Amino acid sequence: MPDAEVEAALAHWAPRFIQNGVDYNDFVRTVQRIDTWDQWLPEWSRTADEQAELAAESDATGHRDTAGHAWRRAATDRHFGKFVWMVDLDLAAEAGRRSVEEMRAAHTRLDPTAERLEIAVDGSTAYANLRRPPGADRSPYVVLVPGLDSTKEEFFYFEQGFLDRGVATVSLDGPGQGETGVRLPIRPDYEVAVTPLLDALAARTDLDHDRIGLCGVSLGGYYAPRAAAFEPRVRAVAGISGPFCFGDMWDDLPPMTRQTFVVKSGAKDDAEGHRIASSLDLAGVCERITVPALYVTGAKDRLIPWQQTQRQAEETPHGTFVNYPEGNHGVSNMPYRARPLIADWMTDRLTGRG
Template structure:
């Protein structure tokens, strides 16, 4: 049987993201090699997640809390990658999603540093996030982490780590159309609204220095983060990882799975309606309002968001801009994380006066 082209594309292009965000390479190879049809994708990744979940629960029962947290985090990532683009079967997608959240929540208190599941009021409902604070730092500065179209807070362990290791707290949260919030809210082009609610919530915490706050966004979050920074000047520094400058301009050329996920999570109901929403995700006439320092990452081999979008953002922002154009990087340059992940974290630490 010939492999489904969607599975072939996943195998060819997603290894960097999966492995750099916590999936063991052998697991990526085993699972993708075992799948011929996209329809079995979620089931296969959920089965692999269950293996790590069992190891985590065994460690927890034995009192090995750190090991439990690590196993359960990997389980959560595997379940997450089962559901992340599996929008054609919402019921199966939601079952895998619940397992991802359950495993990460169970992991949080057993990690080093530990994490806290938090609930943030937003438009009469709730946005959920994971707050983690560096060990040995009172009232640390904080980096708010904006997810993308198909990422969620359960995928953020390795991305959180580079900030935590440098003395910054992290708050990874699911905003409208993302993770746990995708059921209550559609994608929100005006992302300064949920970010404003998050900052207001943080300002009430006595254990976080919310007056020294940065924002980080990945993929579509690479649009959300600078969009928020343009309107909310409480944000002291911004990192944008291969986000679109104008999503409507590249919608037609995005991979079919990405388009389907946008249609689903925007609650558009059709391709034409989704394109109208995508056209609202634009920084034209907005990027000029970004006055805080901005760190922009682009992969020149990006097949999802052309790297020219990052160049346009870098050219348009008013404040100080650092552009990291990675010649051999794909989308989010996940295949070359060593060329930007630690560098951008060091940059953020400098901007927030950690160093």
Template sequence: MAVDPKVAAVIERWAPRFISNGVPLTDYQEATKAIANWDDWCAAWARRAEIHEAMGMAALDAGKGISAGEHLQTAGVVYHFAKFVFVGDMAQMKASHEKAVRCRDLALPHIDPPGIRVEIPYADASLFGILRKPPGAQSPPVVVMCMGMDSAKEEMASNEAHFLKRGMASLAFDGPGQGEGEYHFAITPEYEKPVAAVIDYLETRDDLDASRIGLWGVSFGGYYAPRAAAFEPRAKACIGISGPFDYGKLFKAQGGNEVFRVRAHCASMEEAYTVAKRIDLTGVAEKISCPLLAIGGELDTLTPPAEQQRMANEASGPSEALILEGGNHCANNLRHMYSPQSADWMAGHLGAG
């Protein structure tokens, strides 16, 4: 096992996430075994992704769509974890990121149910997302999925599945400072702006019911989704997982965050702190009037459960906090205890099924 403290910390914190979000156990084991220090991280994971990519491309060439979809979706998520927090070498990170996007895009027509890449006009450019619809559903409700500080739409297949199986469409998108949006746009604490653009886009489609939209967010997305719900009346329900209520306080207590600094497009940690202080639901949570489910892990040291409990306490609409005993950040070690249940909750509020 790796001895580099940074590698050890990332593995300890995120191992359940890697597996629950689609990394095969053997790939996780082999990639991490090959890492002697942090500088090796991206290349070690990319080598594992290349195996799945090659099998996927061979299957495509042979006309084996089902196998191609499976292999290429796996390649996409493994490439994603090659790059997810590897901000110290932007060229290497971006190269793996481009491969993650390409592999998932190639997989989309061949997975069940299939998906499409969508472009959403935003500010002076565009945001990009993945839209999937439940088979046979006519004008289904939609769950807009908000990413975290280091997550991206290529990582979302297992999360999408819970909603799709219950008759809801999913639109996972990369917002400012996230995934494909991290290069042109900085982290934007006022996340109602990109969510409004996403909902505007959904309203242009006649195959979805834009009057039944739910918001879902994980980690930083667990702040972004409730923040958007506070200002976006078109949101009918909201799930936030392990989001911060007051990130400025946490940022300072944790001595800053280099991934945040880079994705906030800040030159210094001091400048990043000025952005972090804007990530605060004080005086905002009370504007959340739609049903809110705030989920947290009892043992989460990044965004402790008191943050999610405070969201639920201060929201003005129907709200509850689900704090999972023994859960880590995003309770990825206990996904079986909340992913299906929260999808049922969302389906009930959106009238799905």
């Protein structure tokens, strides 16, 4: 019988795994081997190793496409092994490093446009993945922002929805996220990462800097509106299942989510984590957003109550609110509805079609 942490992880996030590229059969086989939370990362790493072995074999026989998808699955499996797993921080960090390498291998084989970006942020370095629509000379682009426990390595399929519509993507690990978060802790002013990213991209002639979008998921659904309020180059923003004030639901979050925030914010304990979480507050911020803004959530979200996302829309001058009655957190149980809606809405605002 799985313990409480394993049951919570499956109850809250199982659809997200499949939505973002974990093979369903890998998912079933892996969770069948897990009874206790301390087994979570080791067993997901075992599954990732199997995919990496297939990738290496396919590389050796010259089958780049097969290898690329196997590397992608390895990266995603390994990411979900460590995503809220704070049991052994050294093991989690090693899994994060390998997930980055495996996704880079996937990009090399599957998308010749993909580039790894390094951006100077607050005396350190932030990292991002740029992908461009094939054949496009000068594309609008959208910056994709992860949440508390997600990273740019989770976004391969999310990116594809924009690429298919002619919009380039820049998936960013900001403070507290992925490999950037190793040195930069969570902070409320996420524009500290978005602004230098846009500065670094400004000289490129293959991107249209008059048509920039911003889209964030979960805690990224706080970060994206926050950055849009203070970064005038953003032309449209979308937030998915984002909190208005993250501290409001602190006591109702799963224990591993609170622990993840404590670690990634640099807090010394739960109480300080709650204090920092409460500083992630959009009071007085949403009213500064002057561009079109879309807020999407699900009425069955058990992590961020839908009313939090609704408040974002209500306090944004040009805010639109979409609430799927059967949707869960991130509406990851209905990707066939939510993701096309978001990609279409963003594309329309950046191209003038809508």
